């Protein structure tokens with residue numbers, strides 16, 4: 001049985017004021033039947049971790065450097081995230097791949113750094129619209145997964161988020177059949193590479209315009225173990241409705 005996960009990605013949103021939303025969320029979930037994660041901006045991780053202490057909400061980062069330390073101005077290591085209170089880190093979000101030219105090879109190195117620091121890596125993959133229109137989605141996802149996951153990935157250290165780039169922040173979502181097709185494909189690829197136990201144990205999240213209104217049907221879809229949620233994770237009420245839909249799924 002895979003433990004379900006509702007993960008929020010605040011992206012570059014939130015100063016100290018945003019902690020009131022986190023406080024509302026943590027008060028609502030002193031414990032929960034699913035895992036709950038908020039990936040806050042790095043500047044808030046230590047305060048968010050304090051606010052979430054004693055609740056079911058874990059705190060994560062949104063990126064890390066592949067090295068432990070050194071001359072990398074502006075970057076943050078996985079060890080620093082862990083030290084600030086994070087237990088997860090998002091790796092290879094499409095906004096990192098597109099805005100910062102991150103390759104799948106770089107993402108695999110970051111995932112290894114996350115494992116070394118004791119963080120769970122949420123490794124993202126997803127196609128641009130032209131790739132889907134060209135009928136190459138599964139080829140693209142297969143390559144991203146193969147290259148972005150280290151050989152050491154396992155079910156305790158790794159979560160995969162499938163996020164079609166054209167669905168992120170747009171209000172567009174794939175059909176449930178399209179989501180199932182990709183998630184079933186990723187599952188088969190994982191079993192093929194890592195074997196039955198690990199391949200069936202790694203959690204698969206869907207991400208891209210998940211809202212309270214569409215969460216239940218997405219969570220009822222094959223091989224969807226939860227969601228990575230951007231915009232709708234910023235408000236405790238919206239994210240709570242998504243968490244509740246995951247609990248009920």
Ligand code: PEP
Nearest residue numbers: 168169207208209230231
């Ligand atoms: C994301 O940030 O990963 C995301 C899926 O954003 P949104 O839910 O806003 O589409």
